[in-house]
Amino acid sequence: MPELPEVETSRRGIAPHIEGKTFKAVVIRQPRLRWPVPDSLMTTLPGLKLDSVERRGKYLLLKTRQGTLILHLGMSGNLRITTPEQAPGKHDHVDFIFDDNTLLRLNDQRKFGAVLWSSDPVDRHPLLATLGPEPLSDAFNGDYLLQRAGKRSLPVKSLLMDSHIVVGVGNIYASESLFMAGILPTRPAGEISLREYLRLAEAVKTVLRMAIDKGGTTLRDFTDAQGKPGYFQQALRVYGRVDQPCLTCAEPVQQIKIGQRASYFCSVCQR
DNA sequence: AGAGGTACCTGGCAGC
DNA sequence: TGCTGCCAGGTACCTC
The missing domain is CATH 3.20.190.10 (MutM-like, N-terminal)
Incomplete structure (x- = not known):
């Protein structure tokens, strides 16, 4: 969706x-x-x-x-x-x-x-x-993520996709943001540093802004009010690119399941 | 409280 | 061709 x-x-x-x-x-x-x-x-x-x-x-x-x-x-x-x-x-x-x-x-x-x-x-x-803050607002930042992560053990990707933590980040943009921030999606949320969360919050904002500029992502059937597709799918770095070379380091992109959802990452660029 | 799984629904596709 | 099972951009709700 x-x-x-x-x-x-x-x-x-x-x-x-x-x-x-x-x-x-x-x-x-x-x-x-x-x-x-x-x-x-x-x-x-x-x-x-x-x-x-x-x-x-x-x-x-x-x-x-x-x-x-x-x-x-x-x-x-x-x-x-x-x-x-x-x-x-x-x-x-x-x-x-x-x-x-x-x-x-x-x-x-x-x-x-x-x-x-x-x-x-x-x-x-x-x-x-009970919704979390808007990702493009100042209330969403690295300090906020660190505080909400607390000592939780769930994968950081799942934290990012929880609308009670932050709204609007779904399965595509969670993978894309974690790639941009260089953070593995499987890392326990409570073990991520402030420095990393600062990067992650900025990456979320950047990815969402770029996607809005392109009219969103059309994988199969999303269209705008005039029936036209979005164009951000051309800018996806990892989502849907399993086994294809990482656009940064050429290592094959990996796919795993996190919380039943397909998750994509580069094991070299993300740590 | 937190973690994990299930459910809702339709349709496309791979594999047999 | 037809069947089965799996997959898909979300998220409330259930159990442990």
């Missing part, structure tokens, strides 16, 4: 088309996503003005004065700006139609995504309240 750069690409793609417009109708073709899509959206949303499209971690927040529509793209979700004349495809589960007939369409083959409504302040929603 969409990790932070892909969600941010979606946000930037949809925002200019829908901000300031008023919801006219909601069509729910498939309510069985990660959690049931609430029926009440069909009566609650029409007539509400969308003030802004924001992002918290991998959640998109469509804010109105009366509450916030929370969208999550799961592993395979996509948002598309289109029109009601465009017939829905197989996995087009929910449509949001605005007063000028602009249509925001959620497609999600694997149905791990979510569409929820929060009438309370959205940062207090149970899914958002």
